Structure formats: structure tokens, C-alpha cells
Amino acid sequence: MPQLPAVAAALHVNDFTFSHLGLTDGLNSQRIFSLKQTEDGAVWLTTQSFVARYNGVSIENFNLEGNTGEYNCFVQSADNSVLQVFDAGGRIYEYNPEQNHFDVVADVAVFFKHDNQLNDVYKDGDIYWLAMSDGVYMLRNGKIVTVGSKIYASCIIRGPKGILLFGTRQGVKSLSRNHKALISYLPYDVVSGHYDADTKQLWLGTYEQGLIIADGKGVCTSMDGIPHHPVRSIVDYDSNTMLVGVDGFGVYQASRLSSAKNKASLLFNANEGEHGVLHGNGIYAVLVDAWKDIFIGSYSGGIDIARPVGNAVTVYMHQPNKPTLVNDHVNCVAQLSPSTLAMGTDGGISVLNTTTGEWRHIARNIVVLSLCPKQDSGGLLAATYGNGVCEISTNGEVRELYGTDVLEDSHIQDLLFDRNGHLWIGCQDTRLVEVVQGKFLYYPVENVESLALLPDGRIAAGTINGLFIVTPGQKAVKELPYSPSSTDQVNRYVLDLFIYDERYINIATNGGGLYVYDLRTGKCRQFTMKNGLPSNVVTSVTQDELGRLWFATDRGLSFAYPGSLDKIISVNYHYGAQREYSQGAAFNLQDGKLLFGSVEGAVVIDPHYVQEHNYTAKLRFKGISCNDDSVEFNGQVAKMLGERKLKLSYQQRTFELYIESINLRYQFDIAYQYKVGDGSWSQLSTQQYIRFVNLEPGTHPLTVRAVSKANRIVLDEQKLTIIIGRPWWNSWWMWCVYIALIALLFYGALWTYGQHTRYMRFVVNSVGSGNEKDLQASLPEQKQDKAVQLISANKELQLDGNKDDAAATAEKENTAFVDIVTKLILDNISDSGFTIDRLCKEMAMSRTMFYVKLKSYTGKSPQEFIRIVRLERAAVLLRSGHKVGNVAEEVGFDNAKYFSTAFKKYFGVSPSKYR
Template sequence: MITEKDSRTSRSFLTLTLTRKFYRSAVLVFWIALTGNQLVAQVEQAAPKAKLSTSEAPSLRFEHLSIEDGLAQSTGNTIMQDKQGYIWIATQGGLHRYDGYEFKIFSSVPFDTTSLSDSWVWGTSEASNGDIWVATDGGGLNRLDPLTGVALHYRHDPNDSTSISGDRVFYPLEASNGDLWVSTFSQGLNRMRAGEDGKFTRYRHNPKDPNSITSDNLFWLSEDSDGKIWAGSANGISRIDPQTETITRYLFDPDANERYGVPQNVLGQYLPSGNQGILWLATGNGLVRLNSKTNEHKRFLIEPNKDGVNPLNFIHEVKPDPADPSVLWVGGPGTGIARFDIQTEQFTSYRNDPRDQHSLRDNQAVSLLLDRTGKMWVGTATEGVNAFNPGAVNFRNIKNIPDDPSSLAPGVVWGVYEDSQGSLWVGTDVGSAGHFLTQFDAATRKVTRHQHNPNNQNTLLPGSLRVFAEDADGRFWVAGGVGLNLFDRKTGKVTRFRRERKEENRGRNSIFALVPVANDKSNLWVGSVGGLDRFNTRTGIFTRIPLSQDSSELEPGVLSISQDPQGALWLGTNKGLFHLDLSGKVTLASAYDPRDKTKISDNSIHSIVERKSEPGILWLGLTNGGGLNRYDTKTGLATHITMKDGLPSNTIYGILEDEKGTLWMSTNGGISNYDPDTKQFRNYGLDDGLMALEYDQNAYMKGASGVMYFGSGLGVTAFEPKYLSTNSIPPQVVISDFRLFNKSIGGGVDSPLKLALSRHKKIKLSHNQNEISVAFVALHFANPAKNKYSYQLEGFDDEWVEAGSQRSASYTNLPPGNYTFHVKAANADGVWNEKGASIQFTIMPPWYRTWWAYLLF
């Protein structure tokens, strides 16, 4: 069985295509030494061609960390996560430690022999005691104490055969037995046995020795569950048995020149557990699945090769998806990011889109890291570090692509509908520029845009298209801002229906609700700004249904309709909730009354849902700040649920019920899921994969297969709730700073901290050091802005303090005594780390209040 010892560590590879002169020239010197001037190779003809799917690819929203955010340099060579949870980013300008909010940078400082020996850092890995092994480009190997910032240097000494073999070091790996393995550029592999600090054994390539490593130019290192060391190189991979020092070669070509981009370049790897010797390898020519027991391999290309190697197939990294074992993620210098489905053997690519500010910034993805919270980090060649949530692929964002008629028509989405044939219909509005109906045909996969033509009466009426219905005869009805359309889906021809322009019909052509009458094949309920109508589909006649008792009053505008199986109606209007029973009697069921909290909290009701498990209970979506209301049709009592209960916004446009009976709502703060049984919310925003936070009225629909659609000003968000998961990983909590009188204290002779903060069991303070502040951080990166904290100073606070997103606590004038500060944290999904972190301290009494002083007096 082969497992990856440390999947949190990421490695990058060299590329010739960077625009930064100093980076390109340094890499070019190295690769000329390897390759001469040829950079292409013969391609294996048997490589299967995986399809590249982009038109239907789910969207990813990338976060970007750049120099403006605190990076010292913008090339993310490698990325690692340590045991505490910090993210370490190696760049050409130093090593960065990131906590989700700010960077701490370690670099080479002139005349300071305790600093890093070189600021150009390649690979890093964590030592068993928490130190960081640092591989530099010209300063050898460093061992960094992240608590003190002191670095020990291991340099090549030509007069000492036990020194490291070279100062251009790529990647260090501390094995489970404590041995350290170090790869270098052109100087082979090094091993420093546990307990033999500074003494290295060297492993070099020997063309005449089959028990030597495949190449002296090495990249990644990894340890499997049997303790074997795997080393990828410019010419295949080597498996080293540390006990016997036996070396086994794979993908090695004894006649090959070590050129960049050739098939035998092994630039990254993933060793899945329990897969009988299967390795996934990132190579200079695609993704390779290697069976190390049979030595058989299969190569997968992102795009076909034509003349030489396609740059898209230069893959540097491969990482597993955190939730789906059948998915791998790869990155490379021309690849960008690609998602590989192991079952279908297909790639989906994500590359820079100049029109999308949230796309990958740079297609030269040189390193990947999957952190313990499920977030993927991408080190790029020129644009710093990008990060995304792989779970966001479960949201599909359908949007307009300029100059692409096969995409959604432009404009704000006012209506969305999946018909009985599985086709999707979307109504968009670009104001004076026109109104569109986009048809995504499920059978032909064809996309067609339909639009009003003033010279053709058989086209759609002008105005936004909001609501849709299919009658008992299968005819398709589309309604919107200026009337009702009967749309022939075969021919595209339209028959128009409108109320006459009379005073009593004012607003009745602006339609917001369209529902077939229950147990009636010939009629539709039509809700509009002007009230309620019954429309006969056979005769084309509208019949007004009065809702107001006073004919002089304006009729309530009907914004939503809920019909029970017998045919009774609940009407959401701009004047409250109305009921129309089977006898035709109309009743105002509930309306907002500021003096009566048992009434609904707002009169503007744009959505009504009756859960299957709760007959007689209506859930109302209110748009003027009323939030979500639970209305009991038997008692007439309303319960109000708002932002203080967990809603992201008090404006709700659409409500849909899923298979589990939970409610999904589109709001002005994203999409919210609410479980009425547990009263728990899960809110989804931009970091979760949504394209927008503000959604629109009428634009919501649940398809036959359970897919939910919500429309916004940017397009349509579609998803299946069963594929959305909660991040159940609690955050790691670290006490990051201890301050006296708002000044950080570090270790030292004159400091209360004789050691670094995290190494202290207890801090001793004098009586006048009684104004303290404690800083803390939850190292959970899925959505750090929504991490929450709670703390308590034992010996002072009687209860836990709910701190929200605040990351520090302060206390003044603390009396002498023993204290323990506790802090715990929750991730964005509300999963708490109850253990958290703690630190003890004692404030000593003044000398005149000590026991011996009392004896003297």
C-alpha cells in the first residue's frame, strides 16, 4: 500500500515562460545546462485524449493574495501547511507565514547570520519539533525556528564529503523515522540520518549503475506507508528503500536527454492510500497513472499534442479533491488549473478570463496545496497566490459571455423555468436595449435567444419575462411586464394576450404570477400589479377576481400564488396575505400591524411555500425587510425570522423546498438554507461559489430532478442541494500574541517571556504588569471572514464572551492572582473547536502584600 506521508506540502517546478526577467534568466541558465537549446520531445502516440469541457464548466471564484496584500514577491514557488495550521508560502523574496489575515516574512538580512541564508526559497517542510526546513536557491538548506526567527544553515563544503552536495536545494522531507532527505538541482539526493546533524549521505545518478537514482536533477520527495522514499526527477522517478538503500526506477529512459516538457519529467505526485501501488504523477507531458507493482502506466492529456508537446500538458502538481475521491486537481505553467474526473477520464480547465476579476490571475500555476480545511491554494509565477474552494464546483453559474450567442442573453434575470421536457428558459432584461428569452434545449443542447420584434406580431411582447406555466394540453405560457404570451416551442411563434387599456385594467398586464387552475384544463390564475384574473386558455378571455371590498380602492397587486390540491389559493400581495376559498370568498388573512406582533412583519410577499411535512403552515418570503415568516393558517399567528436569527438579509425573493424539507431562499445577501425543524441556517456567499449576492424576484425554480435555479443581475445560479456539504472541519486555534499595555512582548532576558509564547506553560508578571491583551486566530481558511470566537479569562470572567469575528481580548487593572485565558473558535459553518487554546499567567502581588511582608509587619 502506498500513501502520501504529507499531502499538505506543495512543490513547484521551473518554467521558461515567465515575464519577470530575473526569474526567466535564472531558470534558463539551469535548463540550458540540462537541455541545450531543445525544449520539445517525442510524444507517446498511445496517449488517450481527454475531452476539455469548458462551456458547461462550473464556475470557481478565486481569492487573490498579491504584493498589495503583503507578499514580498509574487512567485508562489511552493506552499505548505504546518501542524498548527499556518500556511507557508515560499517566494523569491522570502518565506511567508500566513494566518488568513496577515503575513509574517522570513528573509535573508545582511550581516545577520541568524536570518535565512538566501531569500529565494524553493521547497519547505516541517520538522517533527515544529521547525521549518527551508530549501534555498543558493544558500543551501536552512532550519528555521518559526518562534524565534533564528535559522541554522547547512551549506556545501567542497572539502567535506559529509556536507550537503550542493547549495541549490529544491525540496526537503523529514521522514517518519527522523531522517532528512533533500533534493537538489544537478547535485543529486542527500540524506541526513536522525541524530547525525550536519552529516549527509549523497546519492548520485550513475549511468552505469542501475541501482543509482534516475537523475541528479530532483524535484519532489515523498514517503509512502512502508517508509520508502520516492524522488521525482527530470528522467523518471526513484523509489529508495532506506533500510537496504535499494533503488527502483520507474519511467526512466536511459537514452533520453533531460529536456523540459518530455514525458519522463516527473514534476509532482499524489500517492493515494489503499490503492495497491497506484501513483498519480504530474509530468512534462500530461497526467500519468503509474502502477508501481506492474510498472504499467497510462497517460492523460488535457489537450491533444500536435507538433511536439502542447504547453497545456505541462503539469507541475496533482492534488486530490477534498470531498470527491474520483476527482484530482492539476496545475502547470500553461495549464492553469484543471479538474480531472478519474471515472470519465475528462479534464475541466479553469484559466484566466480577463472579463472576470475573480478568475485565476495567472495561467502559470506552479504549485498547489490542499489545506486541512478543504481549501486549494495555487502558487502562480507572476500573480502571487490564488485560492479557491473546490466545493464551489457544486454551484453552476450560467451567465452571459459577450459575443457568444450560445451563452445566456445579457441582462438582469427576472424569470427562470425548467419545463416538462427538461429545457431551461431564462428571461433577461437589458432595459431599453431589449428583453430576451433564452432557451437551453435539453434534447438538442442548442441555445436559442428569442426577442420581441416590433415588425412581427408572432414574436414575444416587449417587456421583462418573469413567469412561466404549462397547461394541461402541454402548451407553454410566458408572462411578464406587458402581458401574456402563448409560445409554440416547436416553431417559436407567439400568440399574444393582453387586457384592454382601460382604467379598471390598470396594472393587469404587468404579470408576476402564473399558475394553472387545479382540476381545470382550460384556465390559468394570473397575478398582476392590478390584482387577480382567471384566464381561459380556450377563449382568451380574462375574468377579474375582486380582492378588495371597496371598489374605489386600488386592488392589491398579486406577487405570488400558492394553490392547494383542491384549488384554494393563498395570495402574496403588496397589501398582505389573502385567501381565496373554493366558494370564491376572499379573505385578508394577515397584514402588517406595527402594534400586533402576531401579524406578518411586512405586506410585500413575493414567495409562499407550504412544506409537505407541515400542512397548514405557510412560509412567506418578504421583500421590504420583513425577512422570513411562518404563518399558521389555523391560528392566524405569524412567527418572524430575521437576520438576528441567522438570515443573511431581511429581503427574501424566492423560497424552494428540498427533498429533506429544508428551505432554500434567494436574498440580498446570497442564498440561505434554513431547516425549520432544527432552526439552523447555512448561508452561502461569494466564497462558496455564488456569482452574486443580490438575487431577484420571480427568478426561482425547482426542476424535476431537484435542481434549484436562482436568478440575479449576473445570471443564473443552479445547484442540487444534496451535493452541497457543510465544512465539518473545526478550526485550529492559536494564541498569536500576548501584550502588556498594548505592546507585544517577546522572549528574552528582560521579558516576562523567557521563551517564545507558544512554548510557555505559564507566564509570571509583576503586580504593575496588569493591563494585558491577548490576540488569537482560527486557522481555518475556507471562509476566514466568517470564523467566530468565544473567550473567557478564568479567574475574572464569570461567563464566556461571544466575540464574533473579533480576534483579541483586553483586560485592565487586573488584581494579583492566577489566571487562565481560554479561547475557542468556529468555522464559517458554525463547527466549533471546543478545546481551543489557552495560556496561564500569574500576576504577583506587590512586595508589601506578600506573606513574608505580613510577617515582618
């Protein structure tokens, strides 16, 4: 007790942002019974018939074999190394991370011959303590022992010094020293409980008597403010606050410090009104995770998540039918007192008392673009769009101060008081105005977007056409050229101006990033997204009490130290910080916090809680899936992923690799990228899987990393070697088969060729050796005359000359054969249908035999030989004076164009030019 604060700070709905998990997010049922967070950061939940796991992005559902479908809850345990679930029917399941499913480890129902509902389980070593509908039991080594019978046990509570307490309808019971019997402890029908070790108090949730707190001496006190309905869940939130889930009424908060003197108060429910942020009132489970996010499971509304933003970021947004911001488009912000904030919107001005949480709305239905506190009597001056300059009194009365009756334009962008107390009015479409004792002085500066007071008393006016310096009372206006020396290009559309150190003027532009101009030296530097800005559209600039410069953009917030502006740090990793901020809507509050206006509400930043980067997220390979049904999440896959070496077959080369990094507080900021081998990194993606399509066989080194989207900081990096097997047709043994087949084919071709050669030699030798009769007899009768002529000619050639001269004989034989073939072609030269087949028939030879013999004698194929004879005859006719067209027809060419092409290719000159 002494180390706890004396006063507990109450929680408010505005301290949280909310999200919901339901059927559309992947839940199979919105009836939530219990919640649990494991060491990896994932939140597990049980529904009516399933168990589910939430990793901040997706929900994975697990079916329980033989589940009764009544309800499921997590097993309490002194050792959280294993995850176990039980159902009402008596089955106890344990999660198997290697197989990624739940296995049945015990079935209590087999020990009973009657229905006996299992309500709670506590595991201590190898002992299971069971709270059931007809008693308390101990299960050990497959044997069950009755500890207390004929009582309805609802829950098990781990009390002081590890003592187990049992909440029953007959009161709270404790174990005897020998653990064989129950001893009455407190007379309450308890359905939930929590022992607070810091305060040494036992918090008991009863069925119909509300919340009971028992001190170390056993003195019990009823907590005021808690409805007398079933209290299903009690959890610590922080050192000051306990959260209590009441079935049918929502979530309440109670002080842990002196519970007997404090009254609990409603924090969240599902009703209309300030606290109505939930989707169900039947609260069954409340979980506070490691980052103080509150998970709330209800009987019918799924899971609501309340994320605290008070430490670093607080967001005020419009909520229908609730006392909140009148309009989400906040154009300007200011502070009226230490506890009063003013926010100008498209629908008027909203005033918030931060102490009481009370909202007031003034200047309704007026678009307010700038707020300027009055210097004399308090109140505000408001620059409006279409209503000129309005005056807001301290009691909230609104009146038009300067309109079109005295101004050239009623669309006012900015207001500023100078050293002399003169009001400067920047108009959208007309000239800059100075109000001096009720008179209006105009300066030749138009389209003003922002005004700033320079250290020397001059006025800096940022416009859509550049930055101008105005000296009060002088009509001459000087343009400030803020182009950096490194470039001649400059963005002239100024959105906001901020001066620090009485020397540097920050020029926020619409697309050119930030320009920092040194008023003493005239030098200027430009900073853009390359230096860390979330966007080059910088809408406002301010400085916190730590000396850091803050830059609001249309894509979030960032800050930098003045001495290192080239290293701008994004703070978009804070939940609620990334949004589109409004032009010039930045204000330094008296407590050191910063107030920004955006198109999605107003944002309060506590710079003391915002550092360069303050979270981690470990990356892990979760599993794989592919088209091959044989691949599942099994022990082998888990082992391979654990060893960082994944081996897949060729049929499995198209697959998805599942990855995850869990940090529920900053989950929205985590993205992933990967590269294969020495390739380039992929684009950042929030998808928690990588898909590979037709990955080539071989070894592929894969590198995956989790990255902060805001700052591109690598949160974690893991490597995995992927090995894709070769296809069966590209394996080493198939290559042996291929080589054997090729060798066999080659051998077969050689054998065939040898057989054919031997046959042809036999035929040719037969013709030359006088076996004319045998050869002639093998020919058809109508072809025998031609064969006789050929054979006779060959025989005469053999008889003439020197028979010993084999070479001369062969030469004569060749010449005679070629002459006969040539004569046959010449006899039919005008017949275009005279083909090789007819020539073979005239020669009384087979096509193969004729081809071999003619090729061996002339070196030409039959087709080439016929074409040459025709072309040679054509040349004779052309020299005789025949016309080209007639010659083509006379030598057997149907197509004169083809004849001309063939003739030119053979003789090197066209027929018409041939002489």
C-alpha cells in the first residue's frame, strides 16, 4: 500500500480509442466466454464452439474435436508455458504448436454416469482441479478424486500464498491442509474472483450481490456502484484501477486503494450516452494486455478493444448524439484558460473543459478558420469563411466585428496582433488589412494564407504566390526570396509560418516541403520527404518545450531537433497520430502539450511520451500452404521453419509462406518486405504472407523483415533457405535414362544405315556385274525396255576401253547414267508435271536407289538436277532470241516470276538481261 499513489485518477471514455472484432473480421461466433494473451503477444479467445487466435491483423479459428458446443474457456495454470482449453462437456484440450491444432488430453465425462457440467479448471503441475456442477474434483494420472460433493462449483480462484479457493453457490470454499476436503470460507455465491497481491485484498464477483472485497483479516465490504448482477470478470488495469465486467451492464472501474470508501463507476457499456462504446453489455471476459489495451468479450457483441491514447496521443472527435466535438473538420485551435480548449471547425467553435469533460458549442454553423485571443478584455476573435471577423465574448456570445461593410472580402484566412496592438487581417482574395484605431490600412498583398510577427516588428505574410515582408505604415512591400542556393526552383504556395530563435523562419508549403530561412544571413535550406517528412504538404509548424520542432502534414506528424533538421522523425507509429492535419492549426498548451487540428478531429500530443522509436516486434515464420494437399502445418514443416531450411518438392513450388510480427499497440505501423537472394527488396506490405509462384528448382536464400511504416526502421529480420526439388523428368536418374535412350537410338540409326548401304551396294554391283536378267525380272514389264537400254549402255561402256582401269570404267559408267537421265528430262522439259517420281519410273528405279546413285554421280539431288537442266535449256533458248515469257513455259515453269527468281539465283542475272 505505501508505494501506491494516494489518489487514483479515474479513467474516461475519451482516454481511449475503440475498435471491434466481429463476424466480418473472421470470428465464427460473437459469443465470447474467455480471453488469454500468450507470450508471443497474440490474444486467444474462446467462443461457443471454437477457439480463435488474434495477432493484430487476422483471426485464425480452431475447431475442437468432439466439442460439445455449449461453451469453451481457458484453463487457469500456475505455469503458462502451455495453452489449454476445456469445454462444458468435460474435455480438456492442449494446443500443439507443431501441428497447429488442439489435442484432447483428458475427458472428465468418462468418470461420471450422469451429466456433470465442467465450469472451471486450474492446472497445478500434473494435477487438474475441477469445478463442476455437482462438486469439486482432483484429476491426476488418469484418476479422479472427489474433494467436495453435492455443491455447485462455479470458479476457481488462486488466493494468497497460492491457496486455491472455490466459488460455489453454497459459498466460497478453501482446501483443507491435506487437500482432501473443502472448508467454508465466505458465505457468497461467487462466479469470479481475483486476488490483489499489492493490496492483499480478495475481490469476489457474486451472482446477485455485486462485488465483494475481503481484506487480509477476512472482513468483507460490498463495493458501491456495482449492479447486483453476475460479475463475470475482475482484472487489474494499473496500480490504481481495477476493471469489473458485469453481465448485462458493461465494464466498471473501481479504485484498488481503499475500496471500502470508494464507489465504482461505469466506464464502458453498449447503451446510448457518453459511455456507449461497446457492442454488447453481457460482459463475460476482460483482458488487459501488455500494452494496457483492454479487450472486452461479451455474450453477444464479439470483442471490443479499447486502446489508451492519453499517454502520447489524445483524440477528440465528433460522435452523434453525444456531447463531443461539433464537427470533425478542425481548422484552428486555441486555449482560453489552463482547463479550457477552443477548437474552430466547419460547424462552429467547440469549447472543452478538460477538468470536467464538459463541451460547449458556440458560433454554430459558422466556418471558423483562425482563432486569435483578444489582448485586452479576454475572449476571442475568429476569422471566418464568409462571415468576416467575429468577436466571441467570454460568455460565448458571438457578434460580427468586421464584415463586408468595412472589408473588401469576408473570407478571412488569418488574424494577428502586432507589437502596437494593431489587428492584421489576411483575406483570401483581396488585400492585407491593418486596423489602426478603427481605420483600415490596405497593403498590396493578396491571397494571404498565414501571418507571422518578425522579431523586428515587421509582418511576414505567406500567400499562394510567395512570402512578403510588410513594414507597418509603409506601402512598399518586399518579397522575400527563399529559394535555396542549391536550386532555382521554389514552391511559392505558403501554408504556414513559424519563427524560432528570433532568427529562423519556417516556411511550410503546399508541395515543396519545409523551407528554413535565416533572417540574419539570408541563406535558406529545404527539407522534404527525403529528410523524413511524412509528406511534402506541410500544413503547420510549432515547437515544444523540449526544443523540438513539430511538423504537421497531410499524412501525419513528425518532429526534429533544430540542429539536425535533415533527420526528421515521424511519429505516425503512435495510434491516432497519422491523419490529415489542417492548415495553421497548431497550438502550444500551457501544460506543455501540443494541440493540432485535423480533418478528423483534434489531436493532443504529449511530447514527453514521444521519442524517436520505442517499440519492438519479433518476426517469425508461422507456416506454409500450397496447392499440394499433402502439405499441411505439421511437425516436419514446423521443424524446417525452426531450422530456417524449408525443403519442398517440385510439385509444391507454388506456395504461401505465412509470417507475423505482433505488437498490438503498434500493429497498424508494422509492414513487411522481402528479397530472394541478391535481388531487390519488395514493396512494403501489411499482408502477413508471401506468395511464391512456380519457384525454380534449386536453392533460394530468402530474407524477410518487419519494418515500421512511419520511420522505415527495421524491427526484426529473419532468413530462410528455400530448397525446391527438381522434377522427376530432370532428376539424375532420368538423365541416365535419357542418355541410354539416345545411345540406343544412335546405335539403331547406325545399324539401319549400314543395312541400307549394304543393300544399295548389292543393287549397284548387280547392275555392273551382268546380273541384268535378275534385275530386269524384278521390274514391271512396261519398264523393262528402259532398264535394258540402261544396262546395255553400261555393258557397252564396260566392254569398251581398258577393263583393268577401274577408275576409267566408273567414270564412263557415271557419264552414261547422267546422260540418260538428262535426255529423259530434255524429252519432257516443257511438261511442268514431269516430277521425280515419273523420272524414277522412266529409269525403272526406286526413288531411294535413284536418289543415292544420282547424288553420288552429280552431287545434286534429283530435284536440284531437274531444275538445273531446265535452267540450262532456258539459257540456250534465251541466247537464241526467245522471249522470257515463252522460255519459262517451254522449260516447264508455270510461274514466270518464279522462273525469273530461280534463273537469277542460278546465273546471277535476270533472264531479260541474259545474253
